[in-house]
Amino acid sequence: MKKKLSVLLACLLVFTLALAGCQDTASDEGTTNEGTTNEGTTNENTNSENTSNENNETNEPEEGGALSGTVNTDGSTSMADVMAALTEAFKEIQPDITVNYNGSGSGAGIEGAMSGTCDIGLSSRELSEEETGAGAVANVVAKDGVAIVVNPENGVSDLTVEQIASIFKGEVTNWSELGGSDAPIAVFGREAGSGTRSAFEEIVGVEDACAYTNEYSSTGDIIGNVASNPNAIGYASLSAVDDTVKAVMVNGVECNEDTVRDGSYEIQRPFVMVTMEGTELSDAAQAFLEYAMSPEAADIIASAGVVAAN
Amino acid sequence: MNESATPVQEGGKKPRSRNLLERPMQAVFTVCGFIAIAFVLLITVYLIISGLPAIREIGLWDFLFGTRWASTHKTDPAYGILPFILTSIYGTAGAILIGVPIGFFTAVYLAKVAPPRVAGVIRTAVDLLAGIPSVVYGLVGMMVLVPAIRETFDLAAGDSLLAAIIVLAVMILPSIISVSETALLAVPREYEEASLALGATELETYFRVSAPAAKSGIAAAVVLGVGRAIGEAMAILMVAGNVANMPSLFSSVRFLTTAIASEMSYASVGSLQRNALYSIGLVLFLFIMCINVVLNLFLKRDKEK
Numbered sequence: 336m337k338k339k340l341s342v343l344l345a346c347l348l349v350f351t352l353a354l355a356g357c358q359d360t361a362s363d364e365g366t367t368n369e370g371t372t373n374e375g376t377t378n379e380n381t382n383s384e385n386t387s388n389e390n391n392e393t394n395e396p397e398e399g400g401a402l403s404g405t406v407n408t409d410g411s412t413s414m415a416d417v418m419a420a421l422t423e424a425f426k427e428i429q430p431d432i433t434v435n436y437n438g439s440g441s442g443a444g445i446e447g448a449m450s451g452t453c454d455i456g457l458s459s460r461e462l463s464e465e466e467t468g469a470g471a472v473a474n475v476v477a478k479d480g481v482a483i484v485v486n487p488e489n490g491v492s493d494l495t496v497e498q499i500a501s502i503f504k505g506e507v508t509n510w511s512e513l514g515g516s517d518a519p520i521a522v523f524g525r526e527a528g529s530g531t532r533s534a535f536e537e538i539v540g541v542e543d544a545c546a547y548t549n550e551y552s553s554t555g556d557i558i559g560n561v562a563s564n565p566n567a568i569g570y571a572s573l574s575a576v577d578d579t580v581k582a583v584m585v586n587g588v589e590c591n592e593d594t595v596r597d598g599s600y601e602i603q604r605p606f607v608m609v610t611m612e613g614t615e616l617s618d619a620a621q622a623f624l625e626y627a628m629s630p631e632a633a634d635i636i637a638s639a640g641v642v643a644a645n
Numbered sequence: 646m647n648e649s650a651t652p653v654q655e656g657g658k659k660p661r662s663r664n665l666l667e668r669p670m671q672a673v674f675t676v677c678g679f680i681a682i683a684f685v686l687l688i689t690v691y692l693i694i695s696g697l698p699a700i701r702e703i704g705l706w707d708f709l710f711g712t713r714w715a716s717t718h719k720t721d722p723a724y725g726i727l728p729f730i731l732t733s734i735y736g737t738a739g740a741i742l743i744g745v746p747i748g749f750f751t752a753v754y755l756a757k758v759a760p761p762r763v764a765g766v767i768r769t770a771v772d773l774l775a776g777i778p779s780v781v782y783g784l785v786g787m788m789v790l791v792p793a794i795r796e797t798f799d800l801a802a803g804d805s806l807l808a809a810i811i812v813l814a815v816m817i818l819p820s821i822i823s824v825s826e827t828a829l830l831a832v833p834r835e836y837e838e839a840s841l842a843l844g845a846t847e848l849e850t851y852f853r854v855s856a857p858a859a860k861s862g863i864a865a866a867v868v869l870g871v872g873r874a875i876g877e878a879m880a881i882l883m884v885a886g887n888v889a890n891m892p893s894l895f896s897s898v899r900f901l902t903t904a905i906a907s908e909m910s911y912a913s914v915g916s917l918q919r920n921a922l923y924s925i926g927l928v929l930f931l932f933i934m935c936i937n938v939v940l941n942l943f944l945k946r947d948k949e950k
Contacts, residue, residue, distance in 0.1 A: 439910055440910045440911040441911070442911045442912065442913040443910065443911070443913070443914075445913075446913050446914055450914075518801075519800070519801035520801060521801035521802035523802075526887065526907045526908060526911065527715075527716055527717040527908055527911070527918075528716075528717055528908055528910075528911025528912060528918075529911055533717075542719060543715065543717075543718045543719055543720070543721075547888050547897075548801055548802045548804075548886065548888070548897055549802055549804045549886035549887060549888060549897045550886070550887040550888050550897075550907065551887070552882070552887070552906075552907045552910075556883075559787075560787075560802075560804075563788070563791075563792055564792070564795065564802055564803075566795075566801045566802065567802065
């Protein structure tokens with residue numbers, strides 16, 4: 336009797352969890368769509384272009400038509416959303432190709448592409464000279480603004496790049512020096528090796544000079560901790576910024592897709608698909624890469640909160 | 646006589662079928678036994694092989710006693726892990742300082758004082774505490790403890806050694822309670838009866854007679870707690886702040902475990918950074934080995950008694 340009851344309870348729990356999960360993702364998708372598409376028309380465009388692309392593919396038998404196989408991608412955790420969107424859309428065009436994504440970090444992704452452990456490496460920073468010298472090829476898929484986030488209670492809403500640099504270097508330690516309330520500044524950053532961190536430090540010019548109060552190993556941790564700490568300042572991908580934190584203006588320019596695309600927002604980085612020179616991609620991987628670089632994928636990429644490069 | 650004779654006869658009748666089953670099963674068990682040894686050896690050898698190159702490159706002294714860790718610094722990288730070692734030691738010591746008294750008193754209460762029904766409830770709670778995944782401890786610490794510390798001590802951020810110590814203290818409670826309770830329950834009833842008969846009060850008896858009689862078991866509990874605290878990564882990753890500062894109670898710190906956990910995913914293969922992380926693993930491994938040796942000493946002494 337007891338056993339039956341507990342089994343029943345367990346089932347009920349699992350069921351409610353599953354329901355909650357569904358609702359969550361549904362509402363999330365709702366908000367991202369609203370947030371990223373300023374006009375409802377963009378969404379429709381996505382659909383029409385999608386279908387036309389499908390037709391193109393099926394109409395060209397010389398390309399092999401429907402391909403099949405597996406594409407293994409590995410790398411930047413910042414690119415998870417973009418990859419999810421691209422994979423889903425690509426599935427409709429090439430249903431027999433499975434695209435796997437493994438978020439292990441930009442360094443590991445570039446390494447994977449160069450050593451051949453994955454088909455396409457994903458990097459959320461530009462390749463270093465060493466890496467390109469060793470034969471790594473950068474295919475820029477999108478541009479991502481690195482937003483500077485503070486707690487919504489914070490009165491400061493506009494900073495210059497110089498001010499941001501001095502905050503992160505630990506030269507300015509109180510919000511009152513920047514026109515805010517009299518409170519110490521808690522400087523939050525990502526761990527050493529993170530793509531977001533190296534992108535931010537490189538762009539702002541504070542490489543290896545940051546005096547972090549705390550280091551976190553994911554973008555979500557940064558957002559969560561900035562949201563719960565009124566003294567905090569941190570950085571995160573534009574796509575990860577939500578209502579719980581406030582993105583400050585940099586040099587008077589708001590951080591949004593338009594300002595990242597036209598280059599007026601200064602703190603931004605590329606999303607790169609890394610391939611190896613001389614290593615031939617499988618047909619499936621080649622098709623996926625071409626799709627990601629194509630103008631047809633631009634709206635899909637935009638739906639993930641970043642700005643398409645092509 | 647008759648009874649003992651029968652199995653011999655049976656055995657004599659069909660020795661083949663017995664051997665047929667006995668031999669292979671014996672081999673299976675032997676193999677299973679050796680798998681555990683093989684894994685320990687494999688891990689040890691792997692850690693030594695992958696941990697030594699970085700130590701050789703950095704220098705043992707600079708590695709163990711260097712105070713600056715800047716593994717990804719472009720012009721002037723440094724690989725000193727003294728901050729991590731000290732943080733791990735201070736953090737563990739702090740957790741023991743808070744956790745052991747609470748755990749010990751709880752064990753005394755459970756084993757000697759509490760009415761059976763109350764003891765049952767507490768025991769269930771302790772077992773549940775032991776079963777909570779460390780990431781949940783970290784989450785609660787991050788949502789509740791860290792903001793509380795920030796507000797209480799008026800800091801810029803609450804992530805600190807103090808937060809880690811408190812989380813660790815709670816995490817090691819279950820093992821300390823259950824091991825020292827077992828030790829206390831194993832004290833012969835006669836000791837306590839003799840003490841009570843001599844006119845000592847109950848509490849005097851528990852602390853002057855039972856506890857000293859169970860001291861090696863309680864020591865084992867403490868060492869077990871040390872082992873758990875020093876090896877924990879996930880929970881403290883979420884509350885300690887993870888900056889490679891020299892440890893102080895209210896600043897963000899990085900433990901040996903969290904140093905590996907937070908940098909491993911981004912360290913490129915073959916780089917000195919990655920090798921140094923393996924070396925940290927080796928140091929941590931040696932720490933745990935020492936703790937295990939000490940634990941075995943206590944347990945052995947317990948048995949010899």
